[in-house]
Amino acid sequence: MGTVHYPLKLTAKLPALAGAAKDSVYLWRRRAATMATGALALVMFYGVIFGHNGLTAYVHKRAEARDLQQQMQQLQKENERLNEHIDRLQSDPDAIEHEAREELHYTRAGEVIYTLPDAGGDASKATTSTMPNSKR
Numbered sequence: 001m002g003t004v005h006y007p008l009k010l011t012a013k014l015p016a017l018a019g020a021a022k023d024s025v026y027l028w029r030r031r032a033a034t035m036a037t038g039a040l041a042l043v044m045f046y047g048v049i050f051g052h053n054g055l056t057a058y059v060h061k062r063a064e065a066r067d068l069q070q071q072m073q074q075l076q077k078e079n080e081r082l083n084e085h086i087d088r089l090q091s092d093p094d095a096i097e098h099e100a101r102e103e104l105h106y107t108r109a110g111e112v113i114y115t116l117p118d119a120g121g122d123a124s125k126a127t128t129s130t131m132p133n134s135k136r
Helices: 008-050 055-091 093-104
Strands: 111-117 126-132
Touching (some): 008 055, 055 093
């Protein structure tokens, strides 16, 4: 058994074929790496835009913060109005009398309260009118 002799033509082409195969593998590996990088970039882009802490969540949080800020300002104005009302009731006798007449339906001596139904026919919410006895 001896050595196998290959034709000279094939042996001369082997280094060229090996180099071409090596280039082909390198090209496919490069394409696969480029596609993997592109896919990773797309996934990351999707996460940045639509993820849990993404751009859309940020926009929603900003709108919610703006709405809460407006609500807080309204509540502060309401609080100031109620504090002024409390101050008036603690210091102004006319305000105390007005509140007693409106809320508690108190009258002065000689006055009569007439309760009239609303024009809408809702008898549960009645308006009151006070008139002195002398004008009856």
